[in-house]
Amino acid sequence: MTETPASPRTYSYLGPAGTFTEAALAQVEEARGQAWRPVANVGAALADVASGRSHGAMIAIENTVEGGVSSAQDALANTPGLRIIGEYLVPVSFVLVAPRGTRLEDVTDVAAHPVAYAQCLEWLGRNVPGHTQVIAASNVASAMGVLDGSLPAHAAIAAPGVVNHYDVDVLAEGIGDNPDAVTRFVLVTRTVVPPEKTGADKTSLIVELPKEVPGALVEMLEQFATRGINLSLIQSRPIGDRLGRYRFVIDADGHVSDERMADALKGLKRFSPHVMFLGSYPRADRERVHAEARYADESFADARDWLRGILAGADEE
Incomplete structure (x- = not known):
């Protein structure tokens, strides 16, 4: 019996052919030889993924001149059921x-x-x-x-x-003002288990403050600072329901399976009315994230074992 060949996966990207987004998609090994679908904007690319029309979407998320790409950040915030599984860097010239x-x-x-x-x-x-x-x-x-x-x-x-x-x-x-300009792209799929941690990872989140009071932003940032987590990006975007209400788009160094990151996310969940986990994925530059000894997984495990011993009535040594 002849087996029916599997249908090619479809990947959406900001088209038409020849864009930087297409160049980023060309870096994705599993997308090579598959169907590439050019679309008119980021929202359409993410809608393709959310609806199941496309397996994944490549979108620009940050660049060295403008910082975070607001249209992409807003589209991610307003499209549930998505995960970032990888990032890719494209040198930019015009x-x-x-x-x-x-x-x-x-x-x-x-x-x-x-x-x-x-x-x-x-x-x-x-x-x-x-x-x-x-x-x-x-x-x-x-x-x-x-x-x-x-x-x-x-x-x-x-x-x-x-x-x-x-x-x-x-x-x-070469008309760009910055010869070292780079745009960062992310590959987005429907919700999946995060890729295994590599030691050179990034976690992306969207977090809302519980209320507009003095110190609320500091309290949010303390969830990361007190656990030794560096933030490589933090940008505010209007929620849109009324003036003065903002959400924060955050990139944090580390993986959700790291003890310190998991602890920070639990702290955010207790603090914020809405936390959107966008994904943990390998950094494009493959630069390893080094934590101080007190923030290493072993330190969290040791502290947990110490507390369990106290609760069990064990003597402290």
């Missing part, structure tokens, strides 16, 4: 492209994705003074819109790979 025959001195309107635009402001100020920004959905959609006339702009900021897919003139290369 080119200015235009239809054939366009001269740089003729450019007055520039199409760009907002995150890309923010990373090229200084260059644009020097080389295209007085220009007008035209917002595009992605770094490739900007070039497509200029070419087909759907965006009212003379040129577009795009990823270098756009020249492999579209007939454009490159007016300038």
